[in-house]
Amino acid sequence: xxxxxxxxxxxxxxxxxxxxxxxxxxxxxxxxxxxxxxxxxxxxxxxxxxxxxxxxxxxxxxxxxxxxxxxxxxxxxxxxxxxxxxxxxxxxxxxxxxxxxxxxxxxxxxxxxxxxxxxxxxxxxxxxxxxxxxxxxxxxxxxxxxxxxxxxxxxxxxxxxxxxxxxxxxxxxxxxxxxxxxxxxxxxxxxxxxxxxxxxxxxxxxxxxxxxxxxxxxxxxxxxxxxxxxxxxxxxxxxxxxxxxxxxxxxxxxxxxxxxxxxxxxxxxxxxxxxxxxxxxxxxxxxxxxxxxxxxxxxxxxxxxxxxxxxxxxxxxxxxxxxxxxxxxxxxxxxxxxxxxxxxxxxxxxxxxxxxxxxxxxxxxxxxxxxxxxxxxxxxxxxxxxxxxxxxxxxxxxxxxxxxxxxxxxxxxxxxxxxxxxxxxxxxxxxxxxxxxxxxxxxxxxxxxxxxxxxxxxxxxxxxxxxxxxxxxxxxxxxxxxxxxxxxxxxxxxxxxxxxxxxxxxxxxxxxxxxxxxxxxxxxxxxxxxxxxxxxxxxxxxxxxxxxxxxxxxxxxxxxxxxxxxxxxxxxxxxxxxxxxxxxxxxxxxxxxxxxxxxxxxxxxxxxxxxxxxxxxxxxxxxxxxxxxxxxxxxxxxxxxxxxxxxxxxxxxxxxxxxxxxxxxxxxxxxxxxxxxxxxxxxxxxxxxxxxxxxxxxxxxxxxxxxxxxxxxxxxxxxxxxxxxxxxxxxxxxxxxxxxxxxxxxxxxxxxxxxxxxxxxxxxxxxxxxxxxxxxxxxxxxxxxxxxxxxxxxxxxxxxxxxxxxxxxxxxxxxxxxxxxxxxxxxxxxxxxxxx
RNA sequence: GCCCCCAUAGCCCAACCGGCAGAGGCAGACGACUUAAAAUCGUCACAGUGUGGGUUCAAAUCCCACUGGGGGUACCA
Numbered sequence: 001x002x003x004x005x006x007x008x009x010x011x012x013x014x015x016x017x018x019x020x021x022x023x024x025x026x027x028x029x030x031x032x033x034x035x036x037x038x039x040x041x042x043x044x045x046x047x048x049x050x051x052x053x054x055x056x057x058x059x060x061x062x063x064x065x066x067x068x069x070x071x072x073x074x075x076x077x078x079x080x081x082x083x084x085x086x087x088x089x090x091x092x093x094x095x096x097x098x099x100x101x102x103x104x105x106x107x108x109x110x111x112x113x114x115x116x117x118x119x120x121x122x123x124x125x126x127x128x129x130x131x132x133x134x135x136x137x138x139x140x141x142x143x144x145x146x147x148x149x150x151x152x153x154x155x156x157x158x159x160x161x162x163x164x165x166x167x168x169x170x171x172x173x174x175x176x177x178x179x180x181x182x183x184x185x186x187x188x189x190x191x192x193x194x195x196x197x198x199x200x201x202x203x204x205x206x207x208x209x210x211x212x213x214x215x216x217x218x219x220x221x222x223x224x225x226x227x228x229x230x231x232x233x234x235x236x237x238x239x240x241x242x243x244x245x246x247x248x249x250x251x252x253x254x255x256x257x258x259x260x261x262x263x264x265x266x267x268x269x270x271x272x273x274x275x276x277x278x279x280x281x282x283x284x285x286x287x288x289x290x291x292x293x294x295x296x297x298x299x300x301x302x303x304x305x306x307x308x309x310x311x312x313x314x315x316x317x318x319x320x321x322x323x324x325x326x327x328x329x330x331x332x333x334x335x336x337x338x339x340x341x342x343x344x345x346x347x348x349x350x351x352x353x354x355x356x357x358x359x360x361x362x363x364x365x366x367x368x369x370x371x372x373x374x375x376x377x378x379x380x381x382x383x384x385x386x387x388x389x390x391x392x393x394x395x396x397x398x399x400x401x402x403x404x405x406x407x408x409x410x411x412x413x414x415x416x417x418x419x420x421x422x423x424x425x426x427x428x429x430x431x432x433x434x435x436x437x438x439x440x441x442x443x444x445x446x447x448x449x450x451x452x453x454x455x456x457x458x459x460x461x462x463x464x465x466x467x468x469x470x471x472x473x474x475x476x477x478x479x480x481x482x483x484x485x486x487x488x489x490x491x492x493x494x495x496x497x498x499x500x501x502x503x504x505x506x507x508x509x510x511x512x513x514x515x516x517x518x519x520x521x522x523x524x525x526x527x528x529x530x531x532x533x534x535x536x537x538x539x540x541x542x543x544x545x546x547x548x549x550x551x552x553x554x555x556x557x558x559x560x561x562x563x564x565x566x567x568x569x570x571x572x573x574x575x576x577x578x579x580x581x582x583x584x585x586x587x588x589x590x591x592x593x594x595x596x597x598x599x600x601x602x603x604x605x606x607x608x609x610x611x612x613x614x615x616x617x618x619x620x621x622x623x624x625x626x627x628x629x630x631x632x633x634x635x636x637x638x639x640x641x642x643x644x645x646x647x648x649x650x651x652x653x654x655x656x657x658x659x660x661x662x663x664x665x666x667x668x669x670x671x672x673x674x675x676x677x678x679x680x681x682x683x684x685x686x687x688x689x690x691x692x693x694x695x696x697x698x699x700x701x702x703x704x705x706x707x708x709x710x711x712x713x714x715x716x717x718x719x720x721x722x723x724x725x726x727x728x729x730x731x732x733x734x735x736x737x738x739x740x741x742x743x744x745x746x747x748x749x750x751x752x753x754x755x756x757x758x759x760x761x762x763x764x765x766x767x768x769x770x771x772x773x774x775x776x777x778x779x780x781x782x783x784x785x786x787x788x789x790x791x792x793x794x795x796x797x798x799x800x801x802x803x804x805x806x807x808x809x810x811x812x813x814x815x816x817x818x819x820x821x822x823x824x825x826x827x828x829x830x831x832x833x834x835x836x
Numbered sequence: 837g838c839c840c841c842c843a844u845a846g847c848c849c850a851a852c853c854g855g856c857a858g859a860g861g862c863a864g865a866c867g868a869c870u871u872a873a874a875a876u877c878g879u880c881a882c883a884g885u886g887u888g889g890g891u892u893c894a895a896a897u898c899c900c901a902c903u904g905g906g907g908g909u910a911c912c913a
Contacts, residue, residue, distance in 0.1 A: 008875085225840060226908060234912070254913060267913090310911080337911045347913045356911055434912055557908090627861075629849055634906095639848050641862050647875095648861085654876090687852095696850065699860030706860090713877080776856050781894045783856055821893050827855050831893040 009650035011617030014744045018753070019119065021743075027754045028068075028123045030079040040071040041079045041544045043523055043583075044122075045552030045560075048085050049109035050094075053116045055592040055599065055609050056553070059635065061122045062625040062737075063589050063694065064551040068123050069736045070689045073760045079544050080123055081526040083130035084110050087138070088515045089167060089184060092446040096480050102446045103475075106133055120618055121739045123756065128529045132518035133446070137525065139469030140535035141517050142451040144567070146462050147574055149452075153200045154440075156460070160271065160341070161439060163192040168482030169443045170196060172514060175559070191298070197441040197450060197511065201566050205433040208565055209233055211581060219586040220632065223557045230558050232434025237418050239348060239427040241266060241321040243332065245281055250274065250321065253343035253432050256353060257421065258413035260325045261402035262371035263348040264361070267314065270294050270334040272345035275317065278332060282318025289315045290334060297336045312337055312360040323348075324426035325417075326403065335360060343432050355392040362390060372397035372410060438563065440514045443486040445478065447512030455499050455506045464500055470508065486510035519560055520567040523547050523582060541577060550583035553591070554632075561586075587692055590634035592625075607637050616642035619649055619738035626694040626737050649741045652705045652734060656727045656745035658718040663750040670722025676767050677707045678726045683763035685733060694737075701733055724749065732758045777802045778829040779811045795822040802828040 044064035047057060068080040086106050095102040110131060117124065130137055148154040162171040166187035175183040182189050201208075209231045212224050236255035243250055252266070268275045270293060279290045293315045314335030321332050337356050338347050351361035351368040361368050368387035374397045386392050399405040404420065405413045421427030441450060449470045451463035463470055473494035478487050489495055489510035499506040521535070527544050528537035546568075561583070568582040591598060594605040612621050623645040628635040667675070681700050688697045708726040712718045728749055735742035735755045746755035770791055775798060777785045785807030789798060799822050802808060808830065815832040822828050 222840070222907075229839080229909060232909095232912065236913080252913080256913080312911085335911095337913090339912065342912045349913085354913070356913075359911090432912075554907090627848090633849095636848085639862085641848090644861060651876090693850090695848095695861095696859075699850070702860050709877085774856080778855085778894075781855095781892095786856075819893060821855090823855065827894090829855075829893050 009653045009741075011619060011646065011649070011740065014740045015119070015618055018740050018743045019121075021753055022121070023118070025754060026126070027756050028072075028078075028080060028125045029127055030077060030081075030125045031127060032077075035077045037075055037077045039079065039544060040068075040076045040548045041523075041546070042068040042071065042549045043080070043526075043547045043551065044082065045550070045556065046083045046085050046519070046522060047113060048088060048090065049106055049113055050090050051109060052112050053120070053609055055607055055612070055637065058120065058609050058612075058621060059592050059625045060551065060553065060589050061117065061120060062622040063587070063631045065122050065622075066626055066689065066694050066736045067549050067551065067587070069739070069756060072123075072756055073732060073735070073758060074686070075759045079526070080125055081128040081130075081529075082117065082122070082124040082126075083128075083522060083526065083529075084113070084132065085515065085519050085522070086110060086131045086133040087447045087512075087518055089169075089444060089446070092444055092480055093167075095446075095475075101475050102480075103133075106446075107131075120613075120622070123739070128526050130522065130525050130529050132515070132522065135469045135471050136530075136532070138448040138518065140521075140525070141448040141513060142463070142468050142470060143465065143535055144517070144521065145451055145513070146465060146468075148199060148570060149462055151570075151574070153203065153570060154197060155200065156195055156197050158193065158195045160191045161194050161196055162189045163194075164189060166482075167444070168484045170194065170439060170441065172439045172516070172559075196439050197509075197513075198437040198439055199566070201438045201563075202433060202435055204566050204569055205231055205233065205435050207569055207580075208435075208562065211565070211569075214581060215586075218584060220554070220588050223554065223561065223586065223588065226557045227562060230435065230562065233431055234433075235429070235431045236414075237421060237427050238344070238430040239421060240324060241348065242324070243278070244320045244322070244329075246278075246319075249426075250346055251344050252346050252348045253430060254348055254350075256350065256414070257417035257427070258399060258402075258405060258408075258410055259350040259353045259371055260323065260348070260417055261405065262350040262352050262369045263323055263328075263330060264351060264367045264369055265330050265349045266321045266332045266346065267335045267338045267349050267357075267360070268317070268332065268346040269338040269340035270297050270314075270336055272340040274345060275334045278319050279317045279334070286316065286318040290317065293334065300336075312356070312363045314360065314364065316364075324424065325420065331366075333360075333364070341436065342434070351392070352386045353393050355394070358386055358390065358392040362387070369401065371400055371402045371405075372413075373400050438514075438566075440517055441509075441511035442514055443484060443510075444482070444512055445472070445475070445480050445487045447515060448517065449488065450509040450511050450513060452509040453497060453500060453506045454509060455501075456504055461500055461506070467500070486512065488512070516559060516563045517567075520563040521571070523550075523564070524571075524577075535576075538576060545577070546579050546581060547583045549585045549587065551587045551589065554588040557588070587631060589631045593634050593636045595638050596636060612642060616646050617649075617740075619741045620646040622739075623649065623698065623737045627698045629695055631692050631694060648702055648705070649734075649738055651709065652701070652730055653741055653745055653748075655705055655708050655712065655723075656731060656748045658712050659724045659727050659749060660718045661721060661724045663724075665721045665724055667721045667725040670725055671711055671716045671720050672722075672767070674707055674711045674716065674720075674722040674726055675764075676770075677704055678722070678729050679763045679767040681733070682729060682761060683768055686760070689736070697733070698737060701730060704730060728758075729761065731755050732760070773825050775802070775825055776827050777805055777808055778827070779808060780832055781829060784808050784811045789825050791825050793825045795824045798822055798824045799828060802830075 044060060068078050071078045091102040091106045094105050145154055162176050164171050164182040164185055164187055166185040171182055176189050177183055180189055212227055234255050237257040238251050238253055240249035240251050279287055314333045317332045317334055319332045320329050323330055349357040351358040352370045353372055374383055374393045383389050383391055383393055396410045399408045399413045405416055408416060418429050449472060451470050453461045455461055473491040478491055480487050495508045495510055497506055497508055524536040527540035531537055564582050569580050571577045572580045594607050597603060599606045620642045624640050624642040628640045681704055685697050708723055711723055731742045731745040742755045743753060772788045773791050775787050775789050776783050785805040787801055799820055817830055818833045819831040
């Protein structure tokens with residue numbers, strides 16, 4: 001035992017000791033222009049500054065830090081920045097509730113979080129912090145908006161929008177939950193017709209979808225699937241139907257042009273302009289019926305509308321269309337199962353082959369005509385009469401009653417139908433997306449002002465770039481209470497400006513931007529956070545971007561990631577970037593639960609991060625986060641043991657105290673079996689970390705510490721070189737998880753700070769091969785004996801050795817050998833003849 | 837309804853290209869140290885991989901069906 005025999009591990013002391021040292025050294029700066037080591041950009045999703053850090057932050061930053069610290073040890077120049085997504089409704093709502101200024105509330109919270117992050121020892125480059133609510137930041141949101149405006153990618157339109165009646169603002173499609181409630185306030189979203197600003201993300205739908213293929217294997221499959229579904233491309237044809245008494249034909253989109261001959265009626269969305277126009281030409285009674293129906297439809301909430309078992313309803317519009325392929329006269333109906341904002345807001349209905357159309361046809365007694373004869377399924381069942389069975393024939397089949405398409409299979413018929421339409425000039429191949437344009441205006445205060453001025457005649461005038469930023473007016477005298485109109489509109493001295501062109505009276509656009517605009521390009525601002533002349537420095541973008549490793553919650557799988565991908569492509573098209581995907585690799589960490597469910601006030605199961613840090617220490621909490629399981633899995637805090645983590649750290653720390661050799665000693669003289677354990681880990685850990693198996697690395701570190709303990713306490717002793725080697729490797733690797741303990745160990749081992757800069761030693765190949773391995777010998781797949789052999793043994797030798805083993809001989813008695821499989825040096829399996 | 841993922845010891849989790857089911861931890865039992873306790877150290881036990889089939893010399897691993905859990909999505913023509 002060493003002189004430190006009585007030393008005990010005291011996490012609080014260690015934390016106080018090293019934090020000021022690191023603050024002084026600034027070990028994580030990444031701004032040395034002469035550093036030409038390979039680079040890694042590791043980015044954690046930046047936080048919203050609502051109160052202090054919680055358990056979720058603690059997990060996310062612990063895991064992101066493992067990756068950032070890992071690459072530093074791998075001798076990379078690592079950029080690991082942090083900032084705050086500091087615009088947004090919570091600040092505004094909190095400010096209203098407490099009568100505070102959102103600025104004060106926001107920046108106080110940022111200071112608190114910053115302090116906590118430093119203590120938490122997240123290895124951020126603190127010289128690069130940004131806040132999206134700073135005019136120096138949101139100036140570039142406005143710049144981005146203007147670039148997009150110039151390209152026609154930002155535009156205003158009058159349309160039905162999602163309205164949150166609690167927050168009194170519009171929401172993007174993406175912010176409406178599947179149950180029709182607001183993502184933020186939880187209120188039931190209603191539809192309102194408003195003039196709003198949009199980004200034309202649908203122009204990028206194909207690229208956003210197709211480029212997901214490039215991310216395959218680098219992003220979680222789940223996220224890729226969610227994005228693909230969200231974009232929702234479907235391919236088919238646009239078909240023009242002539243309407244009796246109307247000059248212009250009506251175009252419908254269909255994925256099944258092969259079923260054109262089976263179209264027996266047409267349906268338009270009741271809330272589409274087309275429906276109103278068509279019914280205007282009908283008789284009084286029809287008009288009244290339609291008006292009543294429309295009122296009823298608009299009264300229905302999103303939730304009611306989306307009920308799956310909702311019966312089909314609709315009204316006849318008193319008009320007829322002509323089927324372009326056979327000239328058949330078909331009635332035109334309005335029904336709310338057709339959506340105004342998908343495709344053309346009108347469909348051709350083929351009840352025999354579409355379940356929704358069939359439901360509607362059966363409800364209103366409309367004809368059903370089979371044009372794709374089904375093929376019997378495996379059990380010989382044939383559904384040849386959908387009108388009777390109530391089940392549409394959606395699968396493959398052979399075309400019938402379809403003129404030139406007769407006899408073709410479904411896929412052939414689709415292609416042929418499109419050919420026919422093109423030849424006749426009544427249609428063409430087409431595709432449609434579920435994705436809608438991104439609604440970016442918000443009627444709230446705490447966001448980026450939209451840099452547009454409205455002239456008296458209604459002309460939109462972009463604010464000249466040299467007049468940016470358009471700074472938010474002070475809240476002084478403003479009523480921030482949600483009232484359905486932007487509070488900025490009431491800031492008279494701010495909103496009233498001279499027209500930049502002719503000086504006549506004009507008004508600023510009073511809306512602010514969705515905060516997802518802020519976060520769609522923030523990863524670029526970190527590259528040159530103080531650049532006053534441009535959003536980001538292209539030279540730095542070339543140096544660092546795109547982000548090599550992005551870390552964050554799966555809650556942003558659609559919204560943030562889709563928007564950031566979109567803006568990146570826009571910036572690429574504008575010539576500002578030379579890449580099209582912002583995040584090369586993505587890791588989604590799970591959530592921290594308590595007793596099986598998400599922590600919430602109402603459940604009363606909140607675990608306070610500060611309590612955990614106080615009780616177990618920062619390192620133990622960080623280690624627990626990483627050890628709990630695979631990072632993408634949720635952690636139930638009830639299932640894990642931070643005190644066990646603490647115990648392990650103490651154990652590792654004591655090993656370092658017990659090393660008695662001097663730094664710099666030649667490890668080659670050390671105990672070989674301990675060295676084998678150390679070098680096996682040096683060799684395996686990179687593969688494990690890069691596969692995000694952080695928990696396995698910790699298990700292996702525990703194994704190494706146990707082996708070292710054993711060596712110290714047995715004959716090898718604390719003076720052995722292998723013990724020092726193991727302790728140093730442990731300190732270096734532990735830095736990824738428990739930086740305070742690692743630094744203290746490193747210091748105890750006689751080194752200067754910081755352990756974070758220690759470069760990963762190469763594993764010695766000679767120490768990775770074993771002297772002998774245990775080969776197992778099976779008979780018919782059951783283990784019957786085992787034998788120690790050289791790792792280089794040949795198959796013949798191994799087989800010969802195996803055949804004479806007692807366990808084998810005994811088992812083979814009376815049996816005939818059918819086959820012998822040899823996988824040298826690990827296994828021999830002897831298969832015998834059955835029934836012998 | 838449709839799509840995707842998961843299921844290994846009382847619990848959290850490992851197991852490479854199919855090759856001895858166990859790396860690590862929690863909880864547990866026993867022992868050492870101690871006047872005693874805590875801390876520490878040591879030893880031990882515990883599952884045949886959700887269920888049923890199939891492929892294979894060999895299946896936790898591959899295939900099919902089912903059950904249970906989780907997630908996504910939902911009249912998108």
